[in-house]
Ligand SMILES: Nc1ncnc2c1ncn2[C@@H]1O[C@H](COP(=O)(O)OP(=O)(O)OP(=O)(O)O)[C@@H](O)[C@H]1O
């Protein structure tokens with residue numbers, strides 16, 4: 440593929456189911472060899488976008504090129520260049536990990552010897568060598584997700600779509616999945632992933648697009664998005680009302696929840712600013728019951744760009760307020 444051609448190029452993508460508008464004019468551009476994160480809450484349209492870009496369903500309108508091929512006129516060429524790990528596992532629980540991989544190898548007509556070789560290589564790469572002979576239904580969630588991704592890679596795709604690769608995984612499994620994704624990209628693969636977590640997009644992505652009710656409400660690097668959402672703060676909880684009242688005078692810019700005896704002090708979470716805050720607390724001899732650091736999350740980004748917190752699919756917000 441010519442590196443001046445984007446791996447994925449989307450203009451004016453529309454999709455409706457009946458009278459429900461699911462994707463309302465999406466533009467995306469993903470450079471080759473990068474990670475692009477489509478970030479959004481439940482029902483935002485993430486899976487629908489992945490299904491369209493990976494030729495599983497058709498768009499109503501839009502110009503879409505994947506791996507330089509026009510999705511509409513040449514879906515076969517697109518299919519040959521991509522791999523998809525769906526939101527829900529494609530793993531067959533009644534087969535072993537190895538058999539699942541060999542089944543994929545058969546689909547790609549790799550041939551018996553080559554199929555076994557590729558399966559063994561992927562099992563080792565995904566830390567499943569030992570588990571390879573066991574039925575996949577005995578795997579943990581993290582192991583199943585790794586096998587799922589390994590199956591996507593059997594055909595050595597240049598572009599992969601990962602729909603919520605770490606939802607439901609424990610922190611350790613998430614980190615190992617992140618590491619595997621980084622290694623793929625280091626090998627030249629382009630990744631478009633979806634996620635509900637700003638921290639995941641922040642960890643992995645070169646570019647993030649925030650999807651809300653089928654519209655992109657923000658797009659940029661992780662740094663640009665976090666700058667949009669200055670939601671970082673320190674939360675201070677107090678036991679005694681007198682203590683809380685005094686703290687309110689010492690920290691007059693803090694947001695306050697008088698019922699919960701909680702102050703929210705705007706803070707970027709750096710060691711420097713944290714130390715300064717602790718010094719003020721010490722100087723005033725305040726008794727703080729609990730201190731927590733809140734880093735900006737998806738809710739803060741949504742609040743910054745839409746003026747409202749994340750809403751789920753069941754809420755009808757088609758008539759969105761235009762004022763912030
Ligand atoms: N086959 C379908 N028929 C009708 N409506 C659908 C269909 N698939 C998706 N939708 C609707 O499209 C909207 C977007 O769904 P989609 O699955 O793309 O969201 P998502 O961002 O992937 O959400 P989640 O985080 O829950 O996976 C939802 O309102 C959903 O109900």
Ligand SMILES: [Mg+2]
Pocket residue numbers: 485486487526602
């Ligand atoms: Mg989804």
